[in-house]
Amino acid sequence: MGPQNDTKISEFILLGISENPSLQPVLFGLFLVMYQVTMFGNLLIILATISVSYLHTPMYFCLSNLSFVDICLTSTIIPRMLVNIQTQRKTITYKSCITQMHFFILFIMLDIFLLTAMAYDRFVAICHPLHYTVIMNPQLCVFLVFLSWLVNSLYSILQSLIVLQMSFCGHSKIPHFFCEVNQVVQLACSDSFLYNVVTYFGAVLLGGGPLTGILYSYCKIVSSIRAISSAQGKYKAFSTCASHLSVVSLFYCTSLGVYLSSSMTQTSHSTAIASAMYTVVTPMLNPFIYSLRNKDIKSALKRLSEIHIISGPTVLRTNKCP
Numbered sequence: 001m002g003p004q005n006d007t008k009i010s011e012f013i014l015l016g017i018s019e020n021p022s023l024q025p026v027l028f029g030l031f032l033v034m035y036q037v038t039m040f041g042n043l044l045i046i047l048a049t050i051s052v053s054y055l056h057t058p059m060y061f062c063l064s065n066l067s068f069v070d071i072c073l074t075s076t077i078i079p080r081m082l083v084n085i086q087t088q089r090k091t092i093t094y095k096s097c098i099t100q101m102h103f104f105i106l107f108i109m110l111d112i113f114l115l116t117a118m119a120y121d122r123f124v125a126i127c128h129p130l131h132y133t134v135i136m137n138p139q140l141c142v143f144l145v146f147l148s149w150l151v152n153s154l155y156s157i158l159q160s161l162i163v164l165q166m167s168f169c170g171h172s173k174i175p176h177f178f179c180e181v182n183q184v185v186q187l188a189c190s191d192s193f194l195y196n197v198v199t200y201f202g203a204v205l206l207g208g209g210p211l212t213g214i215l216y217s218y219c220k221i222v223s224s225i226r227a228i229s230s231a232q233g234k235y236k237a238f239s240t241c242a243s244h245l246s247v248v249s250l251f252y253c254t255s256l257g258v259y260l261s262s263s264m265t266q267t268s269h270s271t272a273i274a275s276a277m278y279t280v281v282t283p284m285l286n287p288f289i290y291s292l293r294n295k296d297i298k299s300a301l302k303r304l305s306e307i308h309i310i311s312g313p314t315v316l317r318t319n320k321c322p
Contacts, residue, residue, distance in 0.1 A: 011091045012184070013173045014084060017272050028085045034284050035078040041287030042067035044301065052300040058136040059121050059244075063290065065145055066114045070283035073107035076100055077178045077279055094168075097179040098160055105181060106156040108279070109206060113148035115248050116210035117141075122241040123217035127224045155202055162198060166190045176272045178279075183271070214248060243290045250285060254278035 049055045049064040084090050124135050166188040176183045185192050228234045254277035291297045
């Protein structure tokens with residue numbers, strides 16, 4: 001047998017969205033602004049759901065968790081990208097790449113599970129309103145969030161361990177702005193059969209299962225809304241799930257666009273550009289969707305701003321002795 005080219009690489013090269021030097025300052029400014037807006041918007045949603053008592057409901061409990069996960073997702077990707085652009089270094093160490101890949105899988109799958117839990121909440125609220133408080137009790141909400149974290153943590157650990165067992169040799173350039181797992185596996189010179197099997201079953205069970213649950217919930221919701229006689233009642237029922245439906249549509253449409261663009265086009269950066277939609281743009285737009293289309297969130301944010309304005313100019317005064 002001849003010698004095998006099985007050199008252990010110590011770092012990868014992230015090619016980013018574009019290799020054009022003139023576009024780097026534009027990309028840096030654009031992603032910096034989007035990251036700041038994402039952080040501020042989602043932190044505001046979390047603060048509102050914690051501070052305002054009438055938002056202490058299952059729907060907003062899931063929403064605050066979704067905002068937290070979106071913050072973690074963008075923080076896993078964007079800061080590293082900004083550092084690479086600023087320092088003009090595109091390298092990322094092997095350990096950092098595996099770590100980034102692990103947390104990306106965890107948070108993107110948590111997004112899917114939390115959106116499913118929110119769809120179930122809307123299904124119970126519209127289809128079984130009299131039993132809503134009994135079914136969607138605090139214990140169930142905590143259990144659903146805990147189960148989401150547990151299942152997806154185990155899955156992301158399994159995916160990371162499989163990639164760690166692979167050997168990488170020769171090519172180390174990733175045509176992406178972060179260590180996306182499929183792009184990393186394509187660089188492996190060892191067999192990826194086990195990874196493909198785990199990914200296939202993960203896509204069916206952890207991806208297809210939640211999507212089926214969301215579609216089923218909204219089929220039942222639409223049927224219940226159609227059964228309402230008054231137009232005002234239909235509008236009120238639909239408005240309670242309009243924000244969530246918008247977020248679900250945005251997330252799944254952009255995710256689907258990534259895989260369609262990667263399969264239909266052969267350009268090296270097409271997948272990276274499409275991935276930016278659901279990894280950066282969607283988390284940034286979620287707070288706007290919920291605040292603009294949700295009266296409860298808008299009134300909560302208004303109350304928080306009024307409290308800040310009132311407490312801001314307050315000056316401590318000492319009582320003078322008579």
